[in-house]
Amino acid sequence: MSSKLLPGAVIDKPGSSVDYLTGGWRHLRPIYENRTPPCNVGCPVGNDVQRILYLVKDGKFREAWEVLKETNPLPSVCGRICYHPCERVCNRRKFDEPLAIHEIERFLGDLGLREGWIKKSSSPPTGKKVAVVGSGPAGIACAYHLTLLGHRVTIFEALEVTGGMMAVGIAEERLPREILRRELSSILNLGMEIRTGHRIENLDELREYDAVFLAPGRMFGLPQLPQGVAVEHGRVKIDRWGRTGRKELFVGGDAAVGARRGVAWAIGSGRKAAIAIDKYLRDESLPQVLEPQPVKFEEINLDYFTFSPRVSIPEGSISEAVGRMVEIEAERCFSCGVCNGCNNCWFYCPDASIVKLGEIEYEVNYDYCKGCGICANECPRGVIRMVEEG
Ligand SMILES: Cc1cc2nc3c(=O)[nH]c(=O)nc-3n(C[C@H](O)[C@H](O)[C@H](O)COP(=O)(O)OP(=O)(O)OC[C@H]3O[C@@H](n4cnc5c(N)ncnc54)[C@H](O)[C@@H]3O)c2cc1C
Ligand code: SF4
Ligand code: SF4
Ligand code: SF4
Secondary structure, eight states, rough: OOOOTTTEEEEEEETOOOOOOOOOOOEEEEEEEEOOOHHHHHHOOOOOHHHHHHHHTTHHHHHOOOOOHHHOOOOOHHHHHOOOOHHHGGGGGGSSSOHHHHHHHHHHHHHHHHOOOOOOSSOOOOOEEEEEEOOHHHHHHHHHHHHTOOEEEEEOOSSSSSSSSHHHOOOOTOOHHHHHHHHHHHOOOOOOOEEETOOOSBBGTTSSSSSEEEEOTTTTOOOOOOOOOOEEEEEEEOTTTTTTTTEEEEOGGBBBBTTOOOOHHHHHHHHHHHHHHHHHHHHHHOOOOOOOOOOOOOOOOOSGGGOOOOOOOSOOOOHHHHHHHHHHHHTTTOOSSSSOOOOOOHHOOTTTOOOETTEEEEEEEETTOOOOHHHHHHHHTTTTEEOOOO
């Protein structure tokens, strides 16, 4: 018997309930299970919004930028002109106001440009060559991810300018061209080649490449396609990974059937295609995709939150004061479905059966847990689930 307490004594700290073994009568047991925040599902790029806000609230801007750039090569662009569907599904919307996700994204993107941060590739060169047709958001995103994955990319662009509709369609008041230019340079400088003023008329011209990503948008129509590629109303039929009837040809952005117009959707389609192209070139299988089950507003324990108005982040200056505003805004995040180390479960467990392993890591000591469910009730964000014993 290791307890220093007498039987019946007050349990005064975690781990001190060692006299009260549960035995075999518990019916339910709590399990920790991080789930999917709705904002992450709502972002067509695939940004891990919750994780970014978690880092930003503590002023960890560089770490947050790294996480953001894992998925999005163009945060300064998206932070300005994305229609921000992430905010439409933000659970905080039903409480007071949604998080200012796109403004925080813009802040991080602009900070990265000012500081000259560079996303480093961790993949060795593969020696594989990929052609990307079109330098709009879909083509740029695909080229970025493929380059980071170690492939040699050449972009072919019909116009003399880079950026597709971002450069020639979207109004300059909404997307300053200087921001676009700097963000595009930071991507092109990663080591890809770009040939502007070079329109591809027939994909046969690209036979020397191991794979092709086609993202020509809707400006000029499709180039001549190889046999076996299905087209519907001038758009190419693809699966969720951008795959077509030809194993070496992938398509994304506005030129694909089912495209949901918008820069973020185009970036997301380029990213998915890059994953698929990488797997194809390495002869590996694609990851399994499970249908996400985003955490519902009703699963948030509102007792732990107070109303606080959204803090709007001003554009243009990146001062310490603005950085503080960004932190305060990120602090409003419920962190839906993802443990943020608030310690409620650890603190409220009447049997002191929760063991804290790290900053955001906990474990239940089932020898002493009675299955009362208080931890699950008091978790503000729906991370703990009670499951039947058995
Ligand atoms: C006026 C306007 C305003 C918009 N405003 C917004 C907005 O505020 N927010 C938002 O999210 N979305 C907006 N959109 C939509 C958004 O711009 C598009 O959905 C997005 O740019 C599509 O990306 P993409 O990469 O598929 O194609 P594009 O951006 O169209 O780029 C395709 C590129 O491929 C090149 N190309 C075409 N054919 C060839 C070829 N054969 N060989 C070589 N290169 C070729 C083209 O020159 C072009 O540069 C707007 C669109 C327009 C037209
Ligand atoms: S890209 Fe758009 S949807 Fe995604 S996080 Fe940014 S603003 Fe939200
Ligand atoms: S509250 Fe935070 S985690 Fe929840 S949906 Fe909004 S941004 Fe995402
Ligand atoms: S109560 Fe807090 S510490 Fe415990 S699982 Fe939920 S978020 Fe994490």
